[in-house]
Amino acid sequence: MADAATRLANLAEDLLGSPLPVRLRAWDRSEAGPAGDGPVLVIRDRKALRRMIWKPGELGLARAWVAGEIDVEGDLYEALDRLSGLIWERGGETRGLLASARDPRTRAAAGELLRLAGPLPPPKPPAEEAKGRGGGRHSRRSDRQAISHHYDVGNDFYALVLGPSMVYSCAYWTDGGTLEEAQRDKLDLVARKLALKEGDRLLDVGCGWGSMAIHAAREYGARVVGITLSREQAAFARKRIAEEGLTDRIEIRVQDYRDVPDGPFDAISSIGMAEHVGAAKYREYADLLYGLLKPGGRLLNHQISRRPEPDEEAYRVDPFIDAYVFPDGELAPMGRTLTALEDAGFEVRDVEALREHYGLTLRRWVANLEKDWERAVRLTSPGRARIWRLYMAASAVSFERNRIGVNQFLAVKTPVAGTSGLPLRSRQWTER
Secondary structure: OOOHHHHHHHHHHHHHOOOOOOEEEOOOOOEEOOOOOOOEEEEOOOHHHHHHHHOOOHHHHHHHHHOOOEEEEOOHHHHHHHHHHHHHHOHHHHHHHHHOOOOHHHHHHHHHHHHHHOOOOOOOOOOOOOOOOOOOOOOHHHHHHHHHHHHOOOHHHHHHHHOOOOOOOOOOOOOOOOHHHHHHHHHHHHHHHOOOOOOOEEEEEOOOOOHHHHHHHHHHOOEEEEEEOOHHHHHHHHHHHHHHOOOOOEEEEEOOHHHOOOOOEEEEEEEOOHHHOOHHHHHHHHHHHHHHEEEEEEEEEEEEEEOOOOOHHHOOOOHHHHHHHOOOOOOEOHHHHHHHHHHOOOEEEEEEEOHHHHHHHHHHHHHHHHHOHHHHHHHOOHHHHHHHHHHHHHHHHHHHOOOEEEEEEEEEOOOOOOOOOOOOOOOOOOOO
């Protein structure tokens, strides 16, 4: 009988109609597939096959990755790029083949896969998988649980990945710049687009670890209210603010954006938060922010987008992201975001695409994680560290290949008189 790797490679080619794009090494140390010095997909334990039989497609693969049953040797980015056509673009086709009991080829392949997989049933999902969220999708309770799952995994772990800036959104790069310089430049870009000045009242929605709030208060003299649903983030931000001597200018609250009672504000920043809102709630989000601004006030909404689907009703949240990274997170095409802002009453004055900037940022974060891997594992768990490595590397490839993007929307609550307050050449943001 052929070795495990050859049997798996033949099985994959039969099901998918094309050869595997990477070399394969199985648990019996056998290898098959393209020769050379490219990346190798390693199946360390045949339990991975049992997971994929019970959950065909991305979720089964994700569980096996988190559990350490599959791995990649060599360039992870190259492996993900080669495999993307199978994992993302043909995932539905693969599921359909495995689910079909009428196709003799599929039945034969399923039988072969069962023989390779060993005794059923499958192992339990890894402990890092998000549990069921209560209260209904995007209720206050479920949003608190989702935010806690993603952010309350240890401030020290995030500091290791993000670096001293503690900014968890894409940086704004120049050639030869460092991650810290690029993150500072991004915060300053936001502040300049909002035209912050001494005494302005800024609401920072999804304030994270306080970086935007500190920059706005320290560099521009703004008075800032930062809100987050993560208690760990809030505690960390308050400590930083106290160390900066800015407690008289910044207030950090553990608060839902739907519960902010004390507008109006001169400006609102929302950086990497709107992805958590959900498509069904996005108009409500836009309406609430519009209501919290004074006439003439500005909103800077920094948000990841996805490419439009031919059939938008068929869009489904990525199973790996939903189960292990951002529970209930949803991406929308940028046109839908713009429409929601306009429907709420905003005048959208500028949209700046930063897609390439996020690919560069993610690669730096992955490098930070890999450089201090053993400490990252100690700070969280082997599974959690593996989740973040895969999620960030796969996201970098997705940004670089234009599967997803990120955009800054500058919107104004333009008064009835029609005076926007923006310069005639709005891209010439005032330099300090």
